[in-house]
Amino acid sequence: MKHYWLLAGMLALTGCQNMEAVSPWLEVGNQVAKNAGYDTDSRLAGGIKEVLHTSTDRASASLSQTGAFRLRLPASARPAADTMRQMGFGAYVDQLENAMNRGAEQAVVEAAPVFKQAVTSMTVTDALGIVRGGDTAATDYFRGHTETTLRQRYQPIVEASLRKTGFYDQYEEVLAIYEKLPIANKPNMNLESYVIDNSMTTLFSRIGQEEALIRKDPVARGSVLIGQVFRE
Template identity: 30%
Template sequence: MKKICVLFATALLLSSCANLNQLGNGLNAVNSQNTGNTTNTAIKDLLLQSALSGIGNLGTRNGFLNNSLYKILLPPEAQKIAGTLQMLGLGSLVNNVETQVNHSAEQAVVLAKPIFTNAVKNMSITDAAGLIAGGDNSITNFFKQKTSNQLIAAFMPVIKASLDKNDATKYYNQLATTYNSVPLVKNKLNPDLTNYVANQAMNAMFSQMATAEKNIRHNPAQQTTAALKQIFGNK
C-alpha cells in the first residue's frame, strides 16, 4: 500500500526551479519546465506503482477470501434468503460457491497489471501533473475512468472459466433453480454470477487504491519523505 506514496515525490522532478506552491496548478508547473524523456518515464513509472497498489494482496491465494473488507459475498438477493437456503439444505452449496467466487476474483485481478501499464504508457505529462496536483482520489478516478471497461472485459472470461472449472457455476445454478422453484417466491435469483464477481473484484481494487491515495495526502505519518512533507504538510 505504501507504494502510492512514491508518486508524490515526482513533484520535484516537475519543478526543480519553480516554487512548490505551483503544484496547485500542475499544468502550468509542467509547461514551465524542461521535462525530458527520462523524467517523463520516471513519472509514469511511479504513477504505475501507485496504480498497482490497488491490486495489492488481492491477487494472492485467499487475498479476497481472508480479507474482511473485500471478501466477496453472494449477490444481495441471495444473502437475503440465506436462512431459507439453509432450511432447504443448501447451506454447503452456499459456502462452496462463496469460496470459489473469491478464488476466481483472485485469478482475475492479476490481469489488471498490463491494463494499468498501458494506461500509464498512453498518459500525457499533462495528465501526470494533474494527477499529482489533484484532489483526494484524482489518481484512482483517472484509472477508473480509463480502465474500467477493459478490466471487466478481461476479468469475465477468467472468472467464468474458474467458476465453471470448480463447479461453482453448477452449484449456484442448482441453488438458484431450487430456490426459484419454491412456491410463492417472487424475487428470483439470477443464476449468472460472472458479471457480478467481475464488478466486485474491480470495485475492491479501486477501493483499495483510493484508500491509499487519500491516506498519503492527509496523514502526516504516511508522508515519509522531505518532499512529501513540504508539499502536503501545510494542507
C-alpha cells in the same frame, strides 16, 4: 521552502476550473522549465505512473491472498439464500460463495498486467492534473478514464477464474434448487456481473488506499522519483 518553484507555480494553475484558459500558460511554463534544465513532462508522468504501478502491484498482491475477498450473494438474493439454508441446502450456498470469492482472488492476479498496461498509456496532460490532487487523485482519474475499457478486458479473466474454482457448476446446482423453492417474486441471480462489479470496485479501492499511503511518505513507500514529484 518548496523545491522547483516554477513547477509548483505551474501545478497551482491546474487547480483552476477553466483548464482551457490555463493550458497556454502551462505550455509556456513547461517550455521555460525545460530551457532551465527541468524535464517536467517526463518527471511528472514518470512519477504518477510509478505511483499507479506500485499501487496496483501491492493491491493485487494483497487481494490475491485466500480470504481477501468476502463477497456474499447480493442483497436481492439473500432472502432466497436464507430460505435454502432453512431448508437444509446451506452447504450449496456456502460452496457457491466460496467459489465466487476464490475466483475474484485469482482474477486479480491475472488482471494486474491489464491494469498496468492502461497505466502506461496515460499522457503527460493526465499527470499534470493529478499530481497535486487529493489522496486518491491518480486512482480516481485512472478509474474514470479506463474503467469501461478495463471491464471489457477484465470480464473474460473473471470468467476463466470462476470456471477454475467450479463456480459455474455450483451456480447451476444452486439455481436448480432455487427454481424449485416456493418463493414468490424470485430475484434475478446474475452473479457473474455481480462478481465482476464488486471485484473491480474492491481493486480500485485498494489501489487508492495504496496511493494515499505513498503520498504520505513518497520516498519510503515509493521511490526517489515519486518523492521528487510529491515533495513539499
